[in-house]
Amino acid sequence: MTATLEIKDLHASVEEKEILKGVNLTIRQGEVHALMGPNGSGKSTLGYVIAGHPHYEVTSGDILFNGESILDLEPDERAKLGIFLAFQYPVAVPGVSFANFLRAAVSSVRGYKDRAREEMERTGQLKEVGSELMPMREFRKELFEKMDRFNVDRAFARRYLNDGFSGGEKKRGEVLQMAMLQPKIAILDESDSGLDIDALRVVSDGINKLVADGMGALLITHYQRILDYVKPDKVSVFYDGRVVLTGGPEVATMLEEKGYGWVEDHLAELEEKKKLVNG
């Protein structure tokens, strides 16, 4: 089955201030959907709300994963469904090694942890420490394979999560995590920002490989640049907390020519057109 993530007339606020003002958007597995919009328009907020950040309050509308609302799910439960958010600003967690963290995450998402818990409940026996984790050998093998495949230095494994990472290293780290967690739908929040051309290639290449393997991606970006490397199937324009235009790759080209100023000037017209499309 092809997984879909549908966002329906989503309104969300932070500290009483409405940021998302009726977002409509559908992301399908195997598809790249670019979301372009000016700074401050609420793109990251959308990513956070999809991932379940507790700081944001959904006031109306819905988010459906394969037709079912995920609004009541905790962030980890959403991750287990196969939703992944690559952060615009990944946080550094001192003292937590990349490998240990990722092994715990993979074990949880792939059900090792739940199976260990069920087993314990069934047999009434306490399991050994580590039994809720993916076996170390298997994990390391897969991690190193993917590090090689996605051009991430093996030394990452022992480093602390994002601690002292350069901007580029953080973004590569996000791609590696994504490769290990194998989500069905990934939201990539400005995975291209602050990257030099080599890093941009590595990151884009990673996204392309995962999409080819069947992942769906919402590619949030401020610039056209990454779209030279990752070809979108659909492009949506985001403005002031909502999607104002959706189309094919030509929308990105048009946007680059005309700029966000054009969007602002033609807002009323776009709204009208959308109503026609939706109606």
Place this chain on the structure above:
Amino acid sequence: MTKTMIATPISVAAVKAISDRYDEPEWLRQRRLAAWETFEATPWPTYKEETWRRTRLTGFNLADFGLPVETPETFSSRDALPEHLQTELDKVDSAGALILQDGALIYGELDADLARKGVRFTDLRTALAEDEELVRVHLGALVATDENKFASLHYALWRNGAFLYVPRGVAAEKPFQVLVVQGPGLANFHHSLFIGEENSEAVVIEDFMGSQQGMSDSVAESYVKQAARLHYLRLQNLDETAWNFATQRASVARDGLYRQLQASWGSKLSKVWIDLEMEEPGGHGELLGLYFPQDHQHLDHHTNQNHKTPRCTSDLLFKGALDDHARSVYQGMIRVHHGAQKTDAYQKNDNLLLSDHARADSVPGLEIEADDVRCTHGATSAKVPEEYVFYLMARGLDRKTAQRMIVQGFFEEVINRVPVPGVRAKLEAEIAHRVGIE
């Protein structure tokens, strides 16, 4: 409070009885009696004293504790040891091990090669019998009898302790391990005396355990002679009903290196003083601390980095996580004496609050009388950052696991500076246990 303190089985008669029982030399008997006099002449601390402002002795009563009378069983081989002690020793690959049970040496071993090189690693009683002069000169020369009321009591009543002497130029690759085991309801006065001669190197690990409803009143003195390197890892694992008082000091001579870890897990209440004396130029001192009080535990650490001489460096990092209604106090002082130019001293205390009811007080301090120095200090106290939790949860970890991982990570900065893998594993296991991973 004072009234009940007078009615204690711990008395001058007990002090004399210890001297008699061990047939001690006259100088030692006199020191004990003098210490007892000082103890009696010193009032019990009140919150009016700065060091005791945040730590009250409410409920503490000397009359509640007895002195050991029985002689415990001794063991001639590791295999014969009770399993829990054997397991504890086996966690570290060591060059020697001592087990003291309520002041009696019940087991001892030392690498034959090191013994041949002149290393002495034994209980303090044996050291006193074998080299009285060496003990006489060093015992009580760093931590004075009148340092505080608990030190006075210690010097009046100490029964035994751990003794390590590393001769000039000898480097012991593997650590020396001491288990200090205390029975229920007893008062124990363990004395640690470590001497690293010129150019020597050693690591000594001391584990304090037991003492249900008891009291531990210990003193540690570490001598780091010229260009010597001494690492002292002190793991306080007492029962959570124990009262714990400890006065510790190290002196570092020219180009010497001293590193200490204080891991405070157990006790109902702890008052721990740790002083570092940089006596001659070129020395380096490092004080590391870990604590993780839970329930109603109260852990108080008081440190001094005393720079008396130029060109020394010292580095302090104390990290604590607090849960439930736990309380911690950290008071630190960097003191740079007049003329101690080119001092480079650092002091940092970080606290992670895991409960709204936990409280961490941190009082860092600087006193600088020299002008060409670099001194930095800082203290933080915060909850587990929600942004960290969200990030980990977004990767599939449930909230509890995410929080545990962050707490474990918080302590890594200290743990990865501990030079013994077996000890690192022990610390990590204790932290895992405290965050709820069995």
